Amino acid sequence: MRINSVEFVTSADRMTGCPPATLPEIAFAGRSNVGKSSIINSLLKRKDTAKVSSTPGKTRLINFFRVNNSFHLVDLPGYGHARVSAAEKKRWGVFIEDYLTKRETLRVVVLLRDISIPPVASDTDMADWMIASGIPFIEVLTKADKAGQGEIARRVNAARETIPADGAVLVVSSKTGLGIDKLWKEMSGRLLASDTVNHSEIVHRG
Ligand SMILES: Nc1nc2c(ncn2[C@@H]2O[C@H](COP(=O)(O)OP(=O)(O)OP(=O)(O)O)[C@@H](O)[C@H]2O)c(=O)[nH]1
Ligand SMILES: [Mg+2]
Incomplete structure (x- = not known):
C-alpha cells in the first residue's frame, strides 16, 4: 500500500462522537496490550500516529485515522483490561458493540491476539460474537x-482450531515488519470490495 497521507480525524467515546460515516473503515480489535496501536503505526509506516504504551489500557477512546483521503483505520480500546472499573468496562463494551454492529461503513475487523499467549475466554467470546453477528474479521497473531518458527506453526494451527474464521490466520510483527504487506493485501481486498473508495489510492506493492 502506498501511503500518501495520514490524518488523525477524531477520538470518540460514544456513537455520536464518531465522524460522519462517509469513508469505508477497518477497525482493529483485541485485548489490551496485544499491539493494536503498534500495528496501525506499522501499516502506516509512522512511528507514533497511534499512541503505543507498555501500560495496558492506553487507548481509551475509538481513534479514527484517515488514510489517502480514502478510508479510515480505527483504533479500538482493548478489551479484558483488569485495571479499569467494572462500570467503565461495561461502558466501553456497550460502545464497542454499538460501533461494531451499527457502523455502516465498517468493512472488516482485524482481530489481534498475542502469538505467545493462548486464547482466553474474551478472545473466543469476541470471535464467536462477531461470527454470530455477521461481522467479517481477519484473524491476526501479533x-x-x-516466537520461534516451531511455536509460530503450532500457534497458527491452534488458532485455526480454536477460533473458526473464514479466512487465513496471519502472523505479524510490528517490530520486524513481518506479515505487514500480507495484512495490507488482505485489507485492501476488503476495501476494494466497497464502492465508495477511490480505487486509484489503493495500490499494493508486489
Ligand atoms: N516484541 C514486540 N512487542 C510489541 C509488538 N507490537 C507491540 N509491542 C509492544 O506491546 C505493548 C503494547 O502495544 P500497543 O500497540 O500499545 O498495544 P494496544 O493493543 O494498542 O494496547 P491498548 O491500547 O492498551 O489496548 C508496547 O509495549 C509495544 O511496544 C511487536 O510486534 N513485537
Ligand atoms: Mg492501543
Missing part, C-alpha cells in the same frame, strides 16, 4: 518476533 508479536511474532517473540
